Amino acid sequence: MCRAPQPIKKGTMDIEITKSSGILRIVFNRPDKKNAITGAMYQAMVDGMRDAEADPAVRVILIAGQPQIFTAGNDLEDFMKTPPMLAESPVFQYMQQMIRATKPVIAAVSGAAVGIGTTLLLHCDLVYAADNAKFSMPFSQLGLCPEFGSSLLLERSAGYRRAAEKLMFGEAFFADEALQMGLVNRVVPADQLADFAQAQAMKLAALPASSVRATKRLMKADDRAALEARVTEENLAFSAMLRAPEAKEAFAAFFEKRKPDFSRFV
Numbered sequence: 215m216c217r218a219p220q221p222i223k224k225g226t227m228d229i230e231i232t233k234s235s236g237i238l239r240i241v242f243n244r245p246d247k248k249n250a251i252t253g254a255m256y257q258a259m260v261d262g263m264r265d266a267e268a269d270p271a272v273r274v275i276l277i278a279g280q281p282q283i284f285t286a287g288n289d290l291e292d293f294m295k296t297p298p299m300l301a302e303s304p305v306f307q308y309m310q311q312m313i314r315a316t317k318p319v320i321a322a323v324s325g326a327a328v329g330i331g332t333t334l335l336l337h338c339d340l341v342y343a344a345d346n347a348k349f350s351m352p353f354s355q356l357g358l359c360p361e362f363g364s365s366l367l368l369e370r371s372a373g374y375r376r377a378a379e380k381l382m383f384g385e386a387f388f389a390d391e392a393l394q395m396g397l398v399n400r401v402v403p404a405d406q407l408a409d410f411a412q413a414q415a416m417k418l419a420a421l422p423a424s425s426v427r428a429t430k431r432l433m434k435a436d437d438r439a440a441l442e443a444r445v446t447e448e449n450l451a452f453s454a455m456l457r458a459p460e461a462k463e464a465f466a467a468f469f470e471k472r473k474p475d476f477s478r479f480v
């Protein structure tokens with residue numbers, strides 16, 4: 215079981231996907247752009263997760279980034295050029311694939327996890343954070359609204375007020391608070407995160423796969439319909455807001471490295 219990881223997908227090199235020892239690893243690998251996620255990267259992850267579902271040799275999915283950055287979230291330039299349309303767009307396909315995953319998904323978060331970098335964690339079964347992890351969901355700062363079911367799931371794990379604070383202000387918070395909020399299972403020293411997450415994935419992969427899958431299915435069963443309905447509602451609002459002047463101002467300000475000015479919008 216100690217084979218070297220086998221690359222299974224050429225596609226974009228910005229997402230690295232390998233399979234080894236029953237674990238499919240999805241790694242954000244676009245450090246020059248802080249691992250910001252483009253449509254092509256979402257598509258690579260969708261393909262990888264579909265392959266994981268179909269391949270009986272895969273028992274666990276492990277998502278990771280780089281030591282200093284998990285991901286800066288959606289690529290803002292890509293988003294402006296090709297705002298997602300409903301259902302068929304790679305980002306929405308990715309959300310659906312994560313929500314419907316039948317195999318356990320583990321995330322190992324090191325450095326900043328922005329936007330969907332934080333909200334995707336709400337769909338993972340186990341989340342391990344390095345002590346340098348920094349989370350944020352700056353949707354309102356960008357003239358947007360919560361996505362990926364975060365308007366439902368964050369409140370469930372953290373309570374309404376804490377969730378409202380994180381989603382309305384969009385300010386960053388750190389690993390210890392994420393632990394209190396139930397967003398992560400455990401915080402480990404940054405230099406131990408990769409080995410710890412890999413060991414947890416291997417431990418899970420050694421258990422009877424049918425038991426692990428049944429556990430996930432039963433625990434998620436009640437929430438599934440409500441979650442899918444909420445994601446559809448969020449996506450409608452998000453897509454419209456992405457085309458509105460507030461988001462255009464916020465995105466332009468980011469690339470012009472200045473503060474946005476929302477004073478002219480009511």
Ligand code: COA
Nearest residue numbers: 246247248250286287288289290291326328329330352356
């Ligand atoms: N989309 C597109 N490009 C991004 C990006 C994103 N989400 N995040 C970072 N980048 C790019 C920057 O434009 C910059 O490119 P350049 O070198 O060509 O100028 C490069 O990545 C490095 O980013 P920089 O901001 O200089 O790094 P930093 O270490 O100072 O800050 C972050 C890191 C993640 C805190 C900061 O980049 C950030 O806030 N990014 C935007 C996050 C965001 O709003 N995501 C969307 C949520 S919906």
